[in-house]
Amino acid sequence: MDIGLNALIQNIFNSLSLGSLYALIAVGYTMVYGILRLINFAHGDIFMMGTYFAFYAITIFFLPWYLGFLVAILITGLLGFSIEKIAYRPLRNAPRISSLITAIGMSFFLESFAVVVFGGIPKSFNVYPKFFSDIILIGQSRIPLLTFITIGVTFFLFLILWWILYKTKIGLAMRAISVDIPTTSLMGANVNNVISMTFVLGSTFAAVAGILWAMKYPQVQPYMGFTPGLKAFIAAVIGGIGSIQGAIVGGFLLGFLEIMIVGFFPSLAGYRDVFAYVVLVIILMFRPTGIFKIYSEQKV
């Protein structure tokens, strides 16, 4: 095999793995937006908190790595639940701008909290078993096992998400609530519970993404959520914010573009973070609602 093909295979796997992470985070943005029309700016920081929880669960509480990850994911779910309850719920009927500012405030709070409590110096995230870094040969391409795990876990989580949304009662209510909150309450559904569940789900996904991210770029630091969070948000907007398929497609699209452009035009590597914005501008010029359009509230 020639070098070009190897590089392509390598790049495809890298794209899928980065795209998976963007998609996992983007789903959290889009679910919250779909229901509350709120851009949860703290989502990237929830992602960051998830990695710290995993880090400390393993280093301080000496949990085995799998248990540490699981506990971190659950605690991050609880964090998402609490943030909605404390910061967003009291403002649910307030003007949109109030909740938006609260979300930005929550983001700053979590970052400062992490700096104060966890410390501002990046920590090495070497808490996962070494076999994650084993190299698997596909032809001549050397792909780390972690890449396959990332793609596999993401696929599995999206399958679970699909199952929740389309096969369970709470999923039915989530889809209903995204078009019409008052009418959903008229069905006997407790709207607060459904919204809480959405935050829990989105936050657990962010925690998984955070842990996978921290193994890929093995360190944790208080501002690590900013760039991935922003890019995942862009991915959600590109896909059509509010649409779950949109967030997934947008995440992978962004992952592919970022890796492929740098892969084929290495001289552009310095502009890597700019691509996301360029794509955003181009897509919004032609499709202001993003790739997938969501049902907006019914007009009488």
Place this chain on the structure above:
Amino acid sequence: MPEILKIEDLKVHYGVINAIKGINIRVNAGEIVTLIGANGAGKSSTLNAIMNLVTSKKGKILYEGHDITKSSTADIVKSGIVLVPEGRRIFPNLTVQENLMIGSYGRNDKDGIKRDFDFVLSLFPRIKERLKQPGGTLSGGEQQMLAIGRALMGSPKILLMDEPSLGLAPLLVKMVFEVIKKIKDEGKTILLVEQNATMALANADYAYVLETGKIALEGSGKSLLAHEEVRKSYLGVK
């Protein structure tokens, strides 16, 4: 007949606007009771107040003797009061079947849900043919049927209906009222808000006329149908 729902001195305001200025309404079990009146008279506000969907209200709402004034909407629905909202408000992104199933969200009795599902399909054969379609693809009349069916899936003892005939062709209006009578025959109580006063009064056991947030008149449907002022103001008869 025992009364199932009683509203005492209900007041509702939106900001500085007083939508309802102290009304008393009694609904007997098994009857069709209607509220008629012009736009802005406070008919929909009354129904929304019963469901606790308005933010600011005073007065008391008693259901089967219990005070439900401060109960949550979800609990009110579970206790057997279900609203068919104005403008149908079906979920356009859910299939017709999902729209029906979400109506039974607060219930856990699988057999009862199945029974009500079959009843709804027998009531609306047109809906039965469209179970897999998104609700948003139905025609206006079909959406109204779906909205009524969805409410029946909540196994209501009392069904509140907000302008079910709004925007429907005359033939469909007739059909809606036939359905209402069938629902009554099932032993359910109906509180109906209507602008189509003729049809509403003709079918109601008891009726209230609302004018700018107050009750102007009340009486049996037939007596109001014959009432001169009602005929002039609401029925368009000279």
